[in-house]
Amino acid sequence: NAGVTQTPKFQVLKTGQSMTLQCAQDMNHEYMSWYRQDPGMGLRLIHYSVGAGITDQGEVPNGYNVSRSTTEDFPLRLLSAAPSQTSVYFCASSYPGTSEQYFGPGTRLTVT
Amino acid sequence: KNEVEQSPQNLTAQEGEFITINCSYSVGISALHWLQQHPGGGIVSLFMLSSGKKKHGRLIATINIQEKHSSLHITASHPRDSAVYICAVMGGATNKLIFGTGTLLAVQP
Numbered sequence: 130n131a132g133v134t135q136t137p138k139f140q141v142l143k144t145g146q147s148m149t150l151q152c153a154q155d156m157n158h159e160y161m162s163w164y165r166q167d168p169g170m171g172l173r174l175i176h177y178s179v180g181a182g183i184t185d186q187g188e189v190p191n192g193y194n195v196s197r198s199t200t201e202d203f204p205l206r207l208l209s210a211a212p213s214q215t216s217v218y219f220c221a222s223s224y225p226g227t228s229e230q231y232f233g234p235g236t237r238l239t240v241t
Numbered sequence: 242k243n244e245v246e247q248s249p250q251n252l253t254a255q256e257g258e259f260i261t262i263n264c265s266y267s268v269g270i271s272a273l274h275w276l277q278q279h280p281g282g283g284i285v286s287l288f289m290l291s292s293g294k295k296k297h298g299r300l301i302a303t304i305n306i307q308e309k310h311s312s313l314h315i316t317a318s319h320p321r322d323s324a325v326y327i328c329a330v331m332g333g334a335t336n337k338l339i340f341g342t343g344t345l346l347a348v349q350p
Contacts, residue, residue: 162337171245171327171340187337219284230274230329230338232284 130155135220135233142210142240150205150236152220158231160223161203162187163195165216166235172219178203179225210240244268247328247341254348260315262344264328267309274338275302275313276327284327287313318348 136151154161162177174187178197192214194206203222207214220233245266254260264273275287288295288302290311295302299318304311315322328341 164340169342171243171342172329172338173340174337177337221284226271229286229289230276231286232276234283 133220133222133231133233135236137236138234139237144210144212144240146210148207150218152203152233153201154222155201156222156231157200158222159225162221163205164219164221165189166219167216212240214238215240244339245328245330245341247344249344251345254318256319256348256350258318260318260346262313262326264311264341265309266330268330268332270330270332272331273304273311274329276329278325278327320348320350322346323348
């Protein structure tokens with residue numbers, strides 16, 4: 130199993146550009162989530178999904194969209210990038226309930 | 242006040258020392274996770290606890306549900322243990338995690 134994969138690993142955007150961060154998992158996990166990690170702060174939940182076709186907002190959803198058309202994929206879209214979205218983004222997946230979390234390798238995004 | 246507090250924020254140890262990292266939380270939880278993040282690296286799950294104690298190699302994690310407290314212990318620490326250790330709690334009936342800010346551990350040879 131590849132586990133949780135994320136692409137790209139690094140990205141530089143200009144303010145106002147849009148892009149999609151890709152996340153995929155091959156473990157048939159129902160639960161997938163996106164987090165951002167900023168210096169001095171714990172990881173914060175952006176959006177999550179409890180299954181294909183179902184998504185919901187987390188703690189910091191503004192400026193981001195998600196969709197879950199398949200169990201495997203959970204892309205995160207930045208609609209109009211802002212410098213405040215400079216961060217490291219992690220995708221994670223798990224089975225429902227109390228279950229081990231599997232994290233992707235992260236995407237380091239810089240918005241200038 | 243953060244719902245998940247870790248201490249210390251930074252810890253420097255000499256190789257071979259016994260290390261303890263603490264995590265306190267203020268919400269009801271269904272499980273607590275300890276995660277490890279190496280510099281520039283991804284995040285790896287070390288333990289998931291809902292009660293008692295778990296051991297894996299030189300790592301031991303304990304949780305006291307009544308006191309809302311968990312500890313991560315590293316015995317015979319080694320420079321390769323240098324990383325950020327993150328405590329995260331899972332509340333209620335969802336898989337949502339609330340994270341602490343992490344403890345940066347440096348083990349010197």
